[in-house]
Every structure is written in C-alpha cells, then in structure tokens.
Amino acid sequence: MHSPVAEHAVELATARKDIVRIATAGSVDDGKSTLIGRLLYDSKAIFEDQYEAVARASKGDHVDLALLTDGLRAEREQGITIDVAYRYFATPRRTFILADTPGHVQYTRNMVTGASTADLAIVLVDARKGMVEQSRRHAFLASLLRVPHLVVAVNKMDLVGWSEEVFDTIADEFSAFAAKLSVPDLTVVPISALHGDNVVTHSANAPWYEGPTLLHHLEHVHVASDRNLTDARFPVQYVVRPQTEEHHDYRGYAGTVASGVFRTGDEVQVLPSGLTTTIAGIDGPRGPVDEAFSPMAVTLRLADDLDVSRGDLVAKPENAPTATQDLDALVCWMADEPLRPRQRIAVKHTTRTVRAMVKELAYRLDVNTLHRDREATELGLNDIGRVRLRVTQPLFVDDYTRNRSTGRFILVDEATNATVGAGMLTPAG
Template sequence: MSSNQKKEKIKMLDNNQLLRFTTAGSVDDGKSTLIGRLLYDSKSIFEDQIESIEKTSKQKGHEGVDLALFTDGLRDEREQGITIDVAYRYFTTPKRKFIIADTPGHIQYTRNMVTGASTANAALILVDARHGVIEQTRRHAFIASLLQIPHIIVCVNKMDLVDFSEEAYNKVLSQFEEFSSKLLVKDVRFIPMSALLGDNVVNRSENMSWYQGAPLLHTLETMHISSDVNKVDARFPVQTVLRPQREGFIDYRGYAGRISSGVFRKGDEVTVMPSGFTSKIKTIDAFDKELDEAFAPMSVSITLEDDIDISRGDMLVRSNNKPDASQDIEVMLCWLNNAPSKPRAKYSIFHTSNQQKAMIKELVYKIDINTLQRKEDEAELKMNEIAKVKIRTTKPLMIDSYRENRTTGSIILVDDATNETVAAGMIV
C-alpha cells in the first residue's frame, strides 16, 4: 500500500461514524464468545494477540481458538484485586468505528449494565436458544428501555445446540415480542446465531438458510445513529469560575464547564439559574481561541457583560427557554447498592455539576420485572430493584425530563457515610 493510500485509509477511518453498543445477557449466554468472534472474524485483533490466544487455547486442550479468551484480561485484573465493572473494547471496520461496553452477566451485577448502557446507541441482548427469555433478559430489556437506547438487537445464540431450528428461534422471538410490546423501544431486531461457530456474526450462516436477514456486523455497520444530544434546549452547568491573575487577564471572570445541550452564541441573552439574573454573553473562549458560538458537548469558558454572583452548580440557560428549578423531583430509580434504601435517609445527589443533600421522601411504586406491573405500598428498595420515587433536595436543581435531555435528566445518589454510589435515576 502506497503512502497516499495509507493516508486516505486513515482519513476514511477518522471520518467513520462511531457506534457505541452494550452487550447484556445472563451467565453463560455466550457474551465473551460473541465479542471474541466479532473481533476475530472482522480481523480487528493484532497477530501477536491471536498467536497468544492460539497458544493458550492449545494449552487448555481446545481444538480451535477459544474466543472467550479475548476478554480474559478482565478476569486477570480481577485476580490481581482490581475491580472493573464494565470492560470496554474498541474496534474499527472500513464502514464504522465501534466501542463495546461488555457488562457482567450475573444477576448481582445487573447494576453494571446501567453504567455500560448509559451512553449506548444500541444494546445487544443475548438469549440462549435452549432457555428462551428469562428474568434476566426481561430486566436487561427494561433497563435498555428506561435508558432510551434506540436500538435493541436480540441475539438468539447457541442455535447449534438446537440443531439450528427455526421453530426454536421463533419461540424466542414470540416470547420477547410479547414482553417488549409493553416497553417504549423504537427498534427491536432479532438475529439467530452461533457465536461459537460464527453463524450470522460476521458472515452469513449456511446452516440457517431460512433466515433472510443480515448478520450482526452488517446490522451494526448500517444501523442509523441518531444523536442523543438535545440541540434545542441550551443548558450550560457551571463547573468552576476562572479568575486568572496574570497580564492581560486581570479583569477576566469566566465561567467554565461543558455544554450539556443546545447552542450558545455571543450576544445571546441568558438567565443564571437558580438566581434568575439575566445578562448577555460577552465572549465564548475555548482552549486557544475565542468562538462565535459553541454547542454540546464542547467544553468552554463563557464571560458575561454583567458582574453576577455565579458559582459551581449554577446553570446558564436561554432566557426564553428555561428548565424547571425544583426541590421536589420524581425519578425512576435503579438501586445499585448491596444495602437496601433507608426510609427518609439522607444522601448526596449529583446532577450535572450540582451537588446537594437529598432525601427519598416517598417510594411511589416498584416495577415487577417479569410482568411490568406496579407494586405499591413498598417500604424499601433492594439491589437491582427499579422504582419510581419522590426526592426532596436542600436547594433547587435545574432539571429536564430524561426523555428530553439525557444529561440534565439524570441523577446519582451517594451514601455520605460510605461514599458509595447507591442509585442512578432518570427524572420523569
């Protein structure tokens, strides 16, 4: 390959659209094997890695390459005493760049799926063709729905163990469709596959001629990605106030942070929340230059024409488009901690750059994962349970619903005594 061809290829890869997807499934559904097959058959693994895996596979007595070993680095790290909840894998094809968030399958690690799925464009939910849709499948699908992941791909795996039966595949499809019809999911696709043998992962299966759809990689490469950034509602949470004391910056007072959504331009009238004072944007400064406009998710410093008392946790918004400023919020909460929630216990709530003290005032109802029925008159939340709750904060938070704005619509709760993250929530 010539130097120019290499440059063109690098330029093409740089311009490729990025797709983030998470994998979820119960224990032994074949997630590690699927990721290994995806990387191996798409030629996204270095030769020395392949040689090492082939050597290890032989030492373990495997006839071929043990694809699950491509994620063994995670297990090795755990053996060294390092805890990693979500493992990220990166690979590129000529059509698209990918980030895989690989989450553990054990039920006690369901909370980790919330972490891995929070920024995903798509969710791969693995189902063992022999066992069909089980409780963990429903839980993962429900969390994907709550997080508003636009695409769900149900990978009906281990088809080789049911003799590539179309009847077995249709049974799983029917089970999942019956459940998912109650969820707010825009796009659900089904792919029968054998990750172990490579059927319908990267290459089409010769064993399932009855399946007329595309294999997994082609589906991921051609899937439409819509931006999850709210481009309408301008929100700028202030992270810090810049007062550099050096020549040329003596009178500089900038408000630094990352734009959560929308667009800000020089001369725009903005309101500082929660105080309600208004001013106009004087300058928008990036690292090395001044900008006429900035948009999410850029990190910038904004100066105003008026001297207003602003500190971390305040928010700059368009004066004609304000979020709600409230101390009482309703949240769909996923409980992440081993210890159950305590009635009216106090926690720290983190929302954008804002941190306040908060209390769970009321547990409105829990969700039964199997039936999606609401369970009322419940006193506490246990690990992995999902519920609608009412939270009271000491000072107002500037909030949008999660459906409108992922950034300003999400919160986490931290136990002050242990400093552990106990819950993650989506504002309704």
C-alpha cells in the first residue's frame, strides 16, 4: 500500500509524463541510506513529524537520515538491508521512483530486479576505500541491464579533506572500467550525504568541482530519448468485454505499451495469429486518446473482430518482433536450488507464459573479472551465465539491447510458482 504522498507524486508525474526510475547500489556502509534520506528530506518528500521522530532517534550531533530509509528495525539491528524498497519523491521538474537495492554480494538478484527498469543507476563509492570489488560488480550489472545513465556518487568526501586528487583517482579508475562495459553516459559527483554537500546545493568545500549537483543532474538528465519509440509492441493483458446493456458490443484489449507509438487508424498485426487489422480507437484511464506510447496503460479497440487473448502481442506488420522457440540469454539465477541442463521450467515473457527446457549452459560469468567459465555445469544462487532454452510455443522477442521490455523474461518454478531467474536476450558474444 503506497502512502498518499507517494500516490500523489506518481499522479503528478503521470500528468507530466516525466517519471525517472533510479536504482541505487553501494557496498555496506557506503552511506546509501543516508544519501536517499538526504534526497527525501531536501526534496521535502517526508513529513515534519517523520523528521522529528528520526531526529529524536539519532545519536550524536547529526540527524541520522539513514533511519528514514532503513525502516525495518530487525534489519537495522542485523545491520543489513534486504529486498528492494521503492521510494517516491518529487521536485517541481520531475517525479522519481527510487529502487533501493542492497549492497551485499548475496543480493545480486535484488540489484537485477531494481535495475531492470531503471533509467539511471547511482553507484555509491566511499572516498576512503575507492573503487572496490562491489563497485565493479554494480557497474557491470548496470551495464548488463542496459541502464542508460550511470552516476558514481563519491561519498564521504569530508573524511578525505575534500581532496581533489582522491576524487580524480576514483573518477579515472571508474571511467576506465566503464569504457570496457560500453556504459553510454557516466557522471561522477563528489558528495557528503551526511552534510548534504553537492547533493542538492553546490558545496563551498569543493571549489574545484564544476559539475552539477546530484539532484540537478537527476532533474536534467535526458531520459525521453532512451525510450524505444520505434518498435511498436503491445502485449495484451486482459480482454475487456463489459456485460452491460449500453456497452454490449464493446470489445477492447487492455495492457501497457511496452515500446513504440500506437495511433488510431494505424495498421497492426496480432501475434501469434499473424492477422492484420487497424486500430479503431484507444481508451486511456480518463477517456479516449489519439495516441499511446510507453509506459501508458490503455485499451486498444480493433476494427475487425479477431480472436485475441491474453499473451498475444499487437505490433506493426512492417516491424514485427522475432518469433522463436529457442532463447539464447544471459540469466541471473535467483534460487537456492541450482539451474542445470535438462531442467524443465516455465518462462514468463511480457504477458505470455510457456513451458521450457534448459538445453545447455554455455558458460558462467564471473561478474568481478568478466571471465567466462565454460566448464561450469550449473548456475548457483546469484550466478549469471549464458543459457539456451527451448520453449513449447513461440515467443515474440527483440534483442534486449534494443528493447528492454520484449528482450527480457523471468523463469518460474512450475511446482512452487516462485520466480527463480531473470533473463536478457542478448547476442552471444
């Protein structure tokens, strides 16, 4: 259940169509919770009484902003943050949905979950420790998941005397690593989350830094052009047939536009049947609209009475996705029981679920060194590897590098219905 503040923030952003999804990652004690608390507090996304409660609970001179985000007391006592927590905050320019993912190695799957839909990832680095193994891991996962913008927040700069040299060393090292990963956009910002330096306002402690503050960058980073507006893809989620007198002949297909643009009058093709028709109308939550694009949730009305059901995909005939029963993907395994060849499993791709068999494990990837272990016989919890699957019915897919919505899928254990893996359809390299 979201708070009224969160709901209002999302409603505002939807009206402005300017939602930016952010994934945050950092090693233990890099100050991630403090940074998120600082963004929430400085953007007025929390109530005064929340702040006062935190101020009372804080020890020492500073208000412990981490208490705003590390909500579970049991988890605080153990000193770990679990799962993915989503937080909302808004500024007059934009609304942000923040996926707060844990920094521990054993929670790679959570980072994959949080970053798979993100427009931007913030990787926190402790200025005293520099770039550690976890920083590389987080940067690699962000690039693997094709997060278009990466921000490295070099935190705790106050503890290294705001040394320009320390900052430059970390920035250079990270840039060199990012170059190997084909990260399209990298920004490095020196901050102190505890004191708020360079988070919302420029700090006098770093006169040598001429770049934007963290919030300014988040507000101005250009995310609209990252969205795929070329490949029209609409997975059908639900068939709408109201059983009322006045709407007895209404038939619509509800879902969320995965990518591309659909307009009334467009010629479209329904897969798997391959039949073509035109769009008679598009209904949004507040009535008819002329066009629909990602990530709008709409109902399409088609000119012809075709047999369309959940799991079908509406696309443009001249630009259809690939229909295939062989999936070659990078898979992040999320279950205690390992993934092995010959295993039977369910694949959920957009709104379509099919049965599959694991044909082979080509290699297991070492996320820290990027080494490919071709001798590996299984994928354990949090492992990432290249897996080939054969599915029982065709799926309509795109390359993940081109279309994140139709280029990914999840693996489901048929016996327990638990999600056990996430896959990205990328060319074998």
